[in-house]
Amino acid sequence: MEAESSQTGTWRYERVAIGGGGYVTGMRIAGKGTDRTRVCRTDTAGGFIWLTAENRWQPLLQAGINIDPELMRYQYPRGAGCYDAAVAPSRTECIYLCQSGFVYVSLDRGKSWRRTTLPYYDGYGANSGSRATNERLAVDPVNHLIVGIGNPDTGARGGLHISFDGGDSWAAHPQIPAPSAPDRGMAIAFDPDSGRTGERTRLVYVWSYGHGIFRSVSGIQGHFDLIEGSPSDIGHMVARDGNLWTGGTSRGDGAPLRRWTERVGWIAVPGVPDAKHIAISPDGKRIVSMIASSAYRLSLDGGATFGPLTPRVRRKAVHIGWHETTNENYMSNGACVWDTEEDILYIAEGIGCWKCIGPPHDGSVPVYLEDSVGIENLVSMQILVPPKNSRIHYVTQDRNVATRDWWQFRQYPANIGVSNAVPLDHGGGIDHAAGNEDYLAVVSSKNGCCNISRDGGKSWAPVATVPRNVRATAPQPATEGTGFGGNIAVGPPGNMVWLPTGNNKPSVTFDDGASWAYCLFDGAEPENSGMRWHNQYSYQRIQLLADKERPGTFFLYHVGNERHDETSQRFRGIWKSEDGGRNFRRMRKDLIGPIYGTDAFNCKLKMTPGRSPHLFFCVGDVDANDTDSDIGLFFSADEGSSWSRVAGVREPLDFAFGKAAPGSDYPTLYAWGGLAGLRGLHRCIEFDPRRPGAAKWQTIGHYPGGSMDNGTVLAADMQEFGLVYLGLGGSGMFRAVSEASLRLG
The missing domain is CATH 2.120.10.30 (TolB, C-terminal domain)
Structure with missing residues (x-):
């Protein structure tokens, strides 16, 4: 027989604090002073924004809180993560986000979101082998309504897709080919110092795996030419003041730091054989070349010379103790960005985010301070x-x-x-x-x-x-x-x-x-x-x-x-x-x-x-x-x-047994799955082993903490009625507790 179901009482989802744990694969920062906005992306738990007043990260998309759940999809495969997130430099309250197959836009620094019209695509590889490739999504520095995204598909859907109206419409650029191999990807870089073509930044670079780097001198909508001798495989590129810098590979390895200018062409930067990620200060003078283990070389003269490689990195916990005590001697780098107003280098890495205040440039050991509060991305x-x-x-x-x-x-x-x-x-x-x-x-x-x-x-x-x-x-x-x-x-x-x-x-x-x-x-x-x-x-x-x-x-x-x-x-x-x-x-x-x-x-x-x-x-x-x-x-x-x-x-991903309800002699059953067409957390407090087909279920809730990640593992407390633990596919763990139980406690 069909089960009866109902919404029951008032329940609260509460985070079980673990702290980071998974790969932060990208980070962006834009703006000055109170307009400064910093976002990051993870490979299993979506994108996050830094809340300065609260000194923590917060998920960008929160179903039922800042976005209609109907505009989202459950994250697949279990914990699908964020393909990329970008802040508009000209209007830092404007953020674009590609997550779970769609591109979203917010005009109020993440307080609310709408889904753009770019069709759903299930191949954005947030957790792919090329997940640390940057940047896949980019906003024109002078116009927040112009955004481009590189689709990694090797077929007709792949290539560069552009919107000139904030995501209301999109068009594929006919000159940018799709990557020549799967799971390798694309990258986009605007040169913010190149001037304008109308309301658009003049110089734009687009990399497509297997083909090389293409350059337009008339904006992202303009004519692109393949740069002769450009690498077919990179991990990151940055454009500043007519210079294009590249490093790394799409598989996350280091590669020689290379520099291209129209006058000279390509040169390999001496003494920097292993760059993975590049960060350039707004004035163009300080350039960080970070290697795959998050050590770095620093230039103070615009890249003419680089200092020695830091011999190692010293990690220091601020809030999350295990980030200092765990074996993370090889710090898998995802990205690094400058906040030169505060003289802070921010690092995205394999177990979370870090910051280095006043990064040394003489080869001495930098101190990386744990900076991951609010991120939970363990599987x-x-x-x-x-x-x-x-x-x-x-x-x-x-x-x-x-x-x-x-x-x-x-x-x-x-x-x-x-x-x-x-x-x-x-x-x-x-x-x-x-x-x-x-x-x-x-x-x-x-x-x-x-x-x-x-x-x-x-x-x-x-x-x-x-x-x-x-x-x-x-x-x-x-x-x-x-x-x-x-x-x-x-x-x-x-x-x-x-x-x-x-x-x-x-x-x-x-x-x-x-x-x-x-x-x-x-x-x-x-x-x-x-x-x-x-x-x-x-x-x-x-x-x-x-x-x-x-x-x-x-x-x-x-x-x-x-x-x-x-x-x-x-x-x-x-x-x-x-x-x-x-x-x-x-x-x-x-x-x-x-x-x-x-x-x-x-x-x-x-x-x-x-x-x-x-x-x-x-x-x-x-x-x-x-x-x-x-x-x-x-x-x-x-x-x-x-x-x-x-x-x-109908399709429980897991189930658990908790303390029996008052008046019941059988443990409470909990399950995460579909009930009456709604996926979420449910319970049965009157299970009769003689009549399993007569079970009646009540819905506890959906979207823990606003997450669209799925509850893949469950456990419940046999000592306290109404307490159940929910492990998500790539976003850590919550506990669900009834308000009635809290009052009794």
């Missing part, structure tokens, strides 16, 4: 909130895991991850032991691949060994494996079952990881190939769990393979182990969801706390679009042998 993988201690364990890509007590949600962590030995440690899964919520295991891509905590996540230590099919990293001995991350399930302390990625078969340990053995299925050890175990580290997939009420009991869901051959039929279904994970026997011989293609990616299998053997299952994110596939949530009361559809949510 969520799993949230674990143990039912008794309510501690928040947030697993992410890039930084593995962050642990917080529930009351610390507004405080930035002092540390993050399990170790600082290796950066970019992609977290996979996490679990706590039966009977001991302080005993935790987390699996990831680096730093030992599997780490154990005995103090609730305050400290971590790698296991002594890893299974043979896992790609070992220090300190473990070398192996020939390919897997890492994936799922981990913990029985009693010391007993773990690990399903790594790369379609590698699971292993079990009974001694805290000192030794491992492959799990047996119906008495036989499966082959390590030919089946879809856990394919990809980026999947938010849970197909392995431990029964906390029956320590040593584990469940595993296997989808078989896409060939549906004899091997697939032999292993497909739900498996159960009652001996700590050494031997599994099959409880079900078929898929749970409707087809292999849905179950094989972001599915989640979970057990209701305190209600063993009740199991729930969803297929997770199915389609990279705004529609909801009618697949739903499934329930089993018999250890996975049979399943019933839970009425209500």
Whole structure:
């Protein structure tokens, strides 16, 4: 039957503060004094604007706050980020933004937005391999109504698109070709010192990958000629006073700093072999050539000479402690811009934004101050909130895991991850032991691949060994494996079952990881190939769990393979182990969801706390679009042998269990997905396991913090009714709490 739904009470979304974490790929600044406007873009969380009065960043687009949600799309793939953002130099309250396939414009410094008429395009690569290429979107310095964008498509949609009326109409420039290869891109540079042609800046440069750099001397609408000898691949270009500067590559590497003038042509700047990004002061005298690791060389004479490369960079936290303590010795540069009024160099980088006050030019070590408050751009993988201690364990890509007590949600962590030995440690899964919520295991891509905590996540230590099919990293001995991350399930302390990625078969340990053995299925050890175990580290997939009420009991869901051959039929279904994970026997011989293609990616299998053997299952994110596939949530009361559809949510990306509502004897169900045609966060407070088809759902809310990012992972508090945690695809984490619960608290 169709579920009943309603909007319930008053709920509040609150940020769980982590602080940055992902790549800031571009930054712009324009204006002076109180008119100064600074924006940045991220590869997973959209664009941001700096609020000087509040000393923090704020998302540029906020659905239901400063823009009609109907003018936006949910961000796909999970956390699609911002292609580019640009401030009009002649009118700094005018901002253009390309995000989630559309171009938007604001005339009031981001207080409100409208969508321009440029048609939707799903190939703007905010998170592509060329995401740090600058600048892709540019506004004419003398006319805020003239804007150009480089479309990276290699076909008819690619090339330079221009609007002369603030986005009301657009036209493709016939002389600028589309890039010759995908995922490489384009860039635009106006020369603000070149004078005017009517109400337009005279000199404009456009780069298209594989072709080179084109130049117009009659404005962006004028005739373009290819500059002879121009590089076919760059990462950044800047034009000032008749000089064109280029550096970097579209893949984010450094390249020789080159300078072009009409009189001399191209020259390689001596002593600068590795420029990635270029920043020029408004007077043209100070030029920064920044390399890929965010060290720099500085010229004080307009580029005639450059000082020595800074030997290193010293990071200093201001608000977000872990930005100083984490291993970010190689600071992946996204961009840098000058604020010469304040003598500040701003840097966009791999975990956030930084500022260098009075940057030294003599080769001494600069101090970069963390400047990322308000930006949250980690990719969520799993949230674990143990039912008794309510501690928040947030697993992410890039930084593995962050642990917080529930009351610390507004405080930035002092540390993050399990170790600082290796950066970019992609977290996979996490679990706590039966009977001991302080005993935790987390699996990831680096730093030992599997780490154990005995103090609730305050400290971590790698296991002594890893299974043979896992790609070992220090300190473990070398192996020939390919897997890492994936799922981990913990029985009693010391007993773990690990399903790594790369379609590698699971292993079990009974001694805290000192030794491992492959799990047996119906008495036989499966082959390590030919089946879809856990394919990809980026999947938010849970197909392995431990029964906390029956320590040593584990469940595993296997989808078989896409060939549906004899091997697939032999292993497909739900498996159960009652001996700590050494031997599994099959409880079900078929898929749970409707087809292999849905179950094989972001599915989640979970057990209701305190209600063993009740199991729930969803297929997770199915389609990279705004529609909801009618697949739903499934329930089993018999250890996975049979399943019933839970009425209500059509395509839940994840679900969670929270404290039962007053008067109810079953934990509250929460789900993010489609309900009655609306995507958002929903709850069911009167679930009856005898009648799953009669479930009634209430909508908690949509657009956490105005974000159109999707809720890909959920967890809820079993101690406080009405508290649920929502991890977004590329924008960090929120908690949703009912006002009634706040009043009771």
